[in-house]
Amino acid sequence: MTAADPAPASPAPQHGHAPKQDRSRVTRERILESTIEALAERGWQATTTTVVAERIGISRGALxxxxxxxxxxFLTALDAMFERNLQLTMRDEERLPDGDERFDVLVARIMDYYTSDAFTAALHVWTAAAGEPALRDRILPLEAKFARGVxxxxxxxxDADISDERTRRLIQLTLDLARGLGLADVLxxxxxxxxxxxxxWAGELRSIKRR
Structure with a gap:
């Protein structure tokens, strides 16, 4: 190429046109969020794929x-939202204080986890699964995954030493207590x-054995 030759033209920027895969990902995320919101507000019976699609302005076929x-x-939405809540409420260690206050904040976070829209939505699905064996078989591993993650x-x-039986039981009791209080908050x-x-309860947890 000589100095007189024109430089090759650069591709024109595609303003406002996200790649197809990005648009698909965004739509999928909106579907999952809308599903959780609808389940939490309306319950299992009233939350249909048509309802979810209408909430975000897409066709049932697109959904x-x-x-x-x-x-x-429903199961994908629950899995995604519980994982997101776990990230937001439990894994943000940088904002956890040191000392005894750490127990107060952590217990409050666990309580929040079990009063979220995702938990309320899950309750509706769990209830439906009690009478539908095929759905129950799919729910049980998911419920176990949630509990194990928290x-x-x-x-x-x-920094708990769960080789100590009392420590392990106290932490499990914390989750059971939070789940029960989450149920009480539904109505x-x-x-x-x-x-x-x-x-x-945070005061009780301060007696656990640390590693």
Whole structure:
């Protein structure tokens, strides 16, 4: 190429046109979020694929392009939202204080985890699964995964020595307590009582054995 030759033209920027795979990913995320919101607000029976599609302004066919069945949609949404909540409420170690206050914050986070929209949505699915064996078979591993994830994060953030039976039981009791309080919050706002219980239970947890 000589000095007189024109430089090759650069491709024109594609303003406002995201790659197809990016648009597909965004749509999928919106579908999952809308599913959790609808389940939490309306329950299992009233949350159909048509309802979810209408909430975000796409066709039912477009939704089924991402999720073949209603059950696939619900279970994928629950898995994704619980994982996101776990990241937001449990794994942000940088914002956890040191000392005794760490127990207060961690117990409050666990309580929040079990009062989220994802937990309320899961309750509706769990209830439906009780009468549908095929759905129950798919739910049980997912529920176990959720519980294991919160337990493992609590152990890590508290530096707990779970070879000690009492320590292991106290952490498991924390999750059971939070789950029960989450159930109590479904019909009425139980936040004031939950905060008092969380404060008391954090004091009990301070007696665990540390590594």
């Amino acid at each position: 089924q392009h991402h999720f073949r069945t209603r059950e696939d949609l 337990f493992e994060q609590a152990v890590e953030l508290l 009425t706002d139980d936040s004031a009582r939950r905060a008092r219980i969380a404060k008391f």
